[in-house]
Amino acid sequence: xxxxxxxxxxxxxxxxxxxxxxxxxxxxxxxxxxxxxxxxxxxxxxxxxxxxxxxxxxxxxxxxxxxxxxxxxxxxxxxxxxxxxxxxxxxxxxxxxxxxxxxxxxxxxxxxxxxxxxxxxxxxxxxxxxxxxxxxxxxxxxxxxxxxxxxxxxxxxxxxxxxxxxxxxxxxxxxxxxxxxxxxxxxxxxxxxxxxxxxxxxxxxxxxxxxxxxxxxxxxxxxxxxxxxxxxxxxxxxxxxxxxxxxxxxxxxxxxxxxxxxxxxxxxxxxxxxxxxxxxxxxxxxxxxxxxxxxxxxxxxxxxxxxxxxxxxxxxxxxxxxxxxxxxxxxxxxxxxxxxxxxxxxxxxxx
Numbered sequence: 001x002x003x004x005x006x007x008x009x010x011x012x013x014x015x016x017x018x019x020x021x022x023x024x025x026x027x028x029x030x031x032x033x034x035x036x037x038x039x040x041x042x043x044x045x046x047x048x049x050x051x052x053x054x055x056x057x058x059x060x061x062x063x064x065x066x067x068x069x070x071x072x073x074x075x076x077x078x079x080x081x082x083x084x085x086x087x088x089x090x091x092x093x094x095x096x097x098x099x100x101x102x103x104x105x106x107x108x109x110x111x112x113x114x115x116x117x118x119x120x121x122x123x124x125x126x127x128x129x130x131x132x133x134x135x136x137x138x139x140x141x142x143x144x145x146x147x148x149x150x151x152x153x154x155x156x157x158x159x160x161x162x163x164x165x166x167x168x169x170x171x172x173x174x175x176x177x178x179x180x181x182x183x184x185x186x187x188x189x190x191x192x193x194x195x196x197x198x199x200x201x202x203x204x205x206x207x208x209x210x211x212x213x214x215x216x217x218x219x220x221x222x223x224x225x226x227x228x229x230x231x232x233x234x235x236x237x238x239x240x241x242x243x244x245x246x247x248x249x250x251x252x253x254x255x256x257x258x259x260x261x262x263x264x265x266x267x268x269x270x271x272x273x274x275x276x277x278x279x280x281x282x283x284x285x286x287x288x289x290x291x292x293x294x295x296x297x298x299x300x301x302x303x304x305x306x307x308x309x310x311x312x313x314x315x316x317x318x319x320x321x322x323x324x325x326x327x328x329x330x331x332x333x334x335x336x337x338x339x340x341x342x343x344x345x346x347x348x349x350x351x
Contacts, residue, residue: 009290012073032057037073070290095120098252101289102282114253115202117142141229147204153218165218212259227262231269
C-alpha cells in the first residue's frame with residue numbers, strides 16, 4: 001500500500017532553487033527548478049512568484065510532509081509549513097550534499113562552483129571553508145565570475161581597447177541585440193523581469209564554453225583562469241588548515257559542465273600540490289545528495305544495489321559534465337583544447 005507520507009529535498013542556490021518530492025521508499029515523485037529566493041539579489045515580488053511556481057509545479061499542497069531536507073530557504077520552508085503539515089526540517093550544508101552526491105560519507109574536500117564558488121572540507125568532525133564571499137565582493141572561479149569576465153572581455157573588444165572576441169557577438173545576441181548595438185544592450189540585464197542581474201550574468205557562463213570550443217582566446221583564458229582559481233583555493237584550504245592530502249576530493253556545481261579546459265586546469269593545479277590522487281566525479285546533482293543523506297541516516301549504508309536503484313530513480317538528476325572530464329584517469333589521452341597557435345597555459349594564467 002502506498003504511503004501517505006512524503007519528503008522534500010531542497011537545494012536553494014544563488015540563481016535557482018531545485019526541489020524533489022519523494023516517498024517513504026525514496027522513490028522520486030516530482031522535481032522542479034525555479035528562480036532564486038535570495039532577497040539580497042532578487043526583488044521581493046520575484047521571490048514570491050518563484051515560491052508559488054515551485055509549490056504549484058511540485059504538487060505539494062495538501063500532502064503530509066515527513067522531512068524537509070537539504071539546503072532550504074527560510075521563507076520557502078515557512079510557506080510550506082503554512083500549507084502542509086511538516087514533521088521535521090533536517091537542514092544540511094553544501095558540503096554534505098556534495099559529498100553524498102559522490103557517495104562519500106566521511107571526511108572529504110568539495111570544490112563547489114555554481115553561481116558562486118566555495119571550497120569546503122570536513123576532517124575529524126571539524127569543518128573548514130574558503131571563498132563564498134558573494135558576487136558583490138568575490139566569488140573567484142564561479143559562474144558569476146566567468147560571466148562577468150566575459151562581459152569585461154566583450155566591453156574591451158567593443159571599446160577597441162582589447163582583443164577581438166566572439167563573446168561580444170554571443171552576449172549581444174543573448175541580450176537581443178547585435179555586435180553593433182552591444183554597448184547599449186548591456187543595460188538590458190538590469191531590467192529583466194524574471195531574473196536578477198547577478199543570476200543573469202552567471203547565466204552567461206555557458207557562452208564562454210561555447211566561445212572556447214571555437215578556439216576563442218579570450219574565452220580560453222577565462223576558463224583556464226577559473227580552473228586555476230578554484231584549484232588554488234582548495235589547495236590553500238588544505239595547506240592553511242594542515243589537512244591530509246589523502247582526503248577524497250569531489251566537485252559540485254554547474255560550472256563543471258563547461259569546456260574541459262577548466263577541469264583540466266583545476267586537476268593540474270591539484271596535481272602540483274599532490275591532491276589529485278583521490279578525485280571522485282559525483283554520480284548525481286547535489287539535490288540527490290540530500291536524498292542520499294536522508295537514506296543513509298535511516299539505513300546506515302549505501303551499497304551497490306542502492307546505487308543502482310538511485311541511478312534509475314534519479315536519472316533526471318545525474319551529474320552531467322563534458323565527456324572529456326571523465327578522461328582525467330588517462331591524461332595522456334586528453335585532446336589539447338587550446339589551438340596550436342594559442343599561448344601556452346602557463347603564459348595564459350597570471351599566477
